[in-house]
Amino acid sequence: MRYINNTEVSLGNNLNVWFAPSPEGGYYFNAPTQNYVDAFTEKTTTNQDDPRLDASIGRQGKPWFNNTTFSSAWSEATGYLVRKYNEDMTAGLAKSQSTVPYHAIRYADILLMKAEAINELGGTDAVSKTAAEVNKVRTRAGLAATSANTQATLRTVIRNERRKELGFEFHRFFDLMRWGKETAEAALGTDLNWTEPRFYFPLPQSELDTNQALQK
Known part of the structure; x- marks a missing residue:
């Protein structure tokens, strides 16, 4: 999903606001946990960190946007923030005017x-x-x-x-x-106190009508 017109606040990708640190005008929702960071223990074939770690999150001492270095103080909850939807701040534009695309499926x-x-x-x-x-x-x-x-x-x-x-x-x-x-x-x-049926969503009737091989 591409945002090709960000001339107005309502036309950009608001995920940039949700996950940015407060010094950049963000809300820093959904701070990554240490448990998530610890999932990236495996090194690459050249003995480097899995590149998906720093592509996904901001962590202490690592490069951040606008030529800054990430500070764990920006995330009081865990010390980490989501990097994936952030970008450099642009003078004259709000964070919600981001053009970073949202990938519904990759x-x-x-x-x-x-x-x-x-x-x-x-x-x-x-x-x-x-x-x-x-x-x-x-x-x-x-x-x-x-x-x-x-x-x-x-x-x-x-x-x-x-x-x-x-x-x-x-x-x-x-x-x-x-x-x-x-x-x-x-x-x-x-x-969680969820009953078993709540772990499933019903198949849409339109899909059942389209594909007769589907079973509820």
Whole structure:
């Protein structure tokens, strides 16, 4: 979703405001947790940090926008802020006049969905086919090919890759719901008090009418 006309406050991408620090006129909603940062323990093949970490968040001592250095004091909650939707401030424009596009779906998301579908269906060569799709995402990030070689271990890799690759793109909650009560509670806590049907959304009737193979 591209914002090609940001001449008025109401025409830009407001995510820039949601996640920017207060010194830049932002609200700094949804501060990344230490748990999220710790998910990026794996180094690249050249022994560097996973580049998706600093593409996704701001952290102490790392370059920020407008030739500044990020300060953990900007995020009282966790010491981290979302970087993904921020950009340099431009004189005369409000933060809400950002032209940073919102990606409703990306190729990496498609690859990981395909990998998950192949892995869950199983069958001949499912492991190698799943790994091949996952490795397309990992290679782009500079990581080595996954060594996972079973359905269970690949499931873990896929879920971790989705978390890192698609961080703060508004997929995580729905992934957790889709993966079920046990996985959701492990990530969100056990005091949710949700009944099992609330982990699912109904298939739209229009989709059922279009594709007769779909089952409720």
